[in-house]
Amino acid sequence: MDDRNEAELIRTLAGAADAAPEPAGDLLTMIHRRRGRRTRRRVQSALAVAGVIAVIGGGTAVARGAFSSGGGEGRILTDATVAATASAGPADAAKSRKGAIRPAAEVWPAAVTKISAKAADGWKYRPVTGLSATELLLAAESSFEKAGRLEAYDTTAGKSTVLADMPTPDGVKGYFVQDIEVGAEYIAWWGETPNNSDAWADFWAAPRAGGTAKQVGQVTGDLSKVERIGVTADSVVWSVAGGGIYRMPLTGGSPEKIEGTDGLHLLSWPWAADVAQGGEGQDWEKNQTKAVNLETGQTVEVNVPDGVRGLRCGPVWCFGKEKGQDITVVQRVDGSDRKTLPPGLSYMGGEQRILARGFGLLSVSEVVGRDAAGEDVQVPLAAVYDPTTGTMAGIGKRDRSGGGGYGIGTSSSPTSILYWDEGQRQVGECETVDAGAVPRPSGEPVPTGKIKSCTGVSKGGGKELTVVNLLAVPSTE
Numbered sequence: 001m002d003d004r005n006e007a008e009l010i011r012t013l014a015g016a017a018d019a020a021p022e023p024a025g026d027l028l029t030m031i032h033r034r035r036g037r038r039t040r041r042r043v044q045s046a047l048a049v050a051g052v053i054a055v056i057g058g059g060t061a062v063a064r065g066a067f068s069s070g071g072g073e074g075r076i077l078t079d080a081t082v083a084a085t086a087s088a089g090p091a092d093a094a095k096s097r098k099g100a101i102r103p104a105a106e107v108w109p110a111a112v113t114k115i116s117a118k119a120a121d122g123w124k125y126r127p128v129t130g131l132s133a134t135e136l137l138l139a140a141e142s143s144f145e146k147a148g149r150l151e152a153y154d155t156t157a158g159k160s161t162v163l164a165d166m167p168t169p170d171g172v173k174g175y176f177v178q179d180i181e182v183g184a185e186y187i188a189w190w191g192e193t194p195n196n197s198d199a200w201a202d203f204w205a206a207p208r209a210g211g212t213a214k215q216v217g218q219v220t221g222d223l224s225k226v227e228r229i230g231v232t233a234d235s236v237v238w239s240v241a242g243g244g245i246y247r248m249p250l251t252g253g254s255p256e257k258i259e260g261t262d263g264l265h266l267l268s269w270p271w272a273a274d275v276a277q278g279g280e281g282q283d284w285e286k287n288q289t290k291a292v293n294l295e296t297g298q299t300v301e302v303n304v305p306d307g308v309r310g311l312r313c314g315p316v317w318c319f320g321k322e323k324g325q326d327i328t329v330v331q332r333v334d335g336s337d338r339k340t341l342p343p344g345l346s347y348m349g350g351e352q353r354i355l356a357r358g359f360g361l362l363s364v365s366e367v368v369g370r371d372a373a374g375e376d377v378q379v380p381l382a383a384v385y386d387p388t389t390g391t392m393a394g395i396g397k398r399d400r401s402g403g404g405g406y407g408i409g410t411s412s413s414p415t416s417i418l419y420w421d422e423g424q425r426q427v428g429e430c431e432t433v434d435a436g437a438v439p440r441p442s443g444e445p446v447p448t449g450k451i452k453s454c455t456g457v458s459k460g461g462g463k464e465l466t467v468v469n470l471l472a473v474p475s476t477e
Helices: 003-019 027-031 036-050 090-100
Strands: 052-056 060-064 112-116 124-132 135-143 146-154 159-165 176-182 186-192 200-207 214-220 226-231 235-240 245-249 265-268 271-273 290-293 299-301 308-313 317-322 328-332 345-347 360-364 382-386 391-395 405-408 417-420 424-434 450-460 464-469
Touching (some): 112 135, 135 176, 176 226, 186 226, 214 245, 317 345
Antiparallel strands (some): 052 450, 112 464, 124 135, 135 146, 176 186, 226 235, 271 290, 290 299, 360 382, 424 450
């Protein structure tokens, strides 16, 4: 398969994936229980370009088993938000979007840096969040999503410093670190054993300046259904599926429910909301109606406009969608400064809709086209939106196939980091198979004969990451 046909193949696959309906039920249960919430979101995005397509005859492609990409947390997520409009051809649409969204390196040059994708010992880096405008928190992994230590990377000096090892608790098999949280004095994280049926989780903390990590404690049952965590000067706090926020002293001890938190879900300590921010079974159509400061007791009521669904807010800004349409609505919590964004810019599903400092993450529904000179016109995979100024900055880089990937930092609170590997590309891998072996919707007749079955896979990369740290963006409010 030559490069041109390969590119067209992946474009077709990506377009079909974006147009396909969401799968019914829990996608992770349908595939494989691997890493709890973080991996579930990864699987949702990866399937968008990993669906099988059957190429029949002279290049006609039919999507098979492809799911829509709903966004989510990504450790280099494959993304296939591709849609052509009826009023404009792919090249025209791409050119207009390119003019509207400049790359983050052009918009916020001080916030973008390049780092090695691996530590000196070969462990892979996974960005977590910003520690400051010039420091990045990185998790180093000995194998796939197996975090083993935390490092602070100085973007000015171009070097990293080990902060703490992240040990596996004694006698626990199949243990994986989940989300990591940065506090003023400590960095905390929680872990679980997602590949078995135990309802169990534990919490760890290490000094933010560096030092030995200590297991704070363990929980079982409903208390182990952790959504998000926070860390204060003396406690680890967390919210659970179904609502309710708990704390445990850093010195160890029994968990204690924080008074008045029934039905509340942690946003970023000390703020909580009355809608779930992560986990299974949540209703993403439901609107948030308040934000609560658990330190002061202050309750901020959200002014929810008519016809808006899925409204999610931080202490200042909210993002939602117009009911029945893929139109993003942005407003302050009190309803002021309300605006709608142009079609094709949709705020992401899942937990990572709102980033640090109230920035929003938007998917960009476009294609890679060619201009009048026959050159590729690149469109970003996603965009970061500053609701205060209306500034947008492009994230990620599409390859010639229209695919690509980007990652979202793995902090528990809204992260300040997005990243991608510009050396990675999407390619089509094909093989000739029996037509009856290709997945098809229930009730369709079984085809006969031989067909070419192709999947989109990631190739290359692994040397360098481009990182955007929103803590380095000049303050606009």
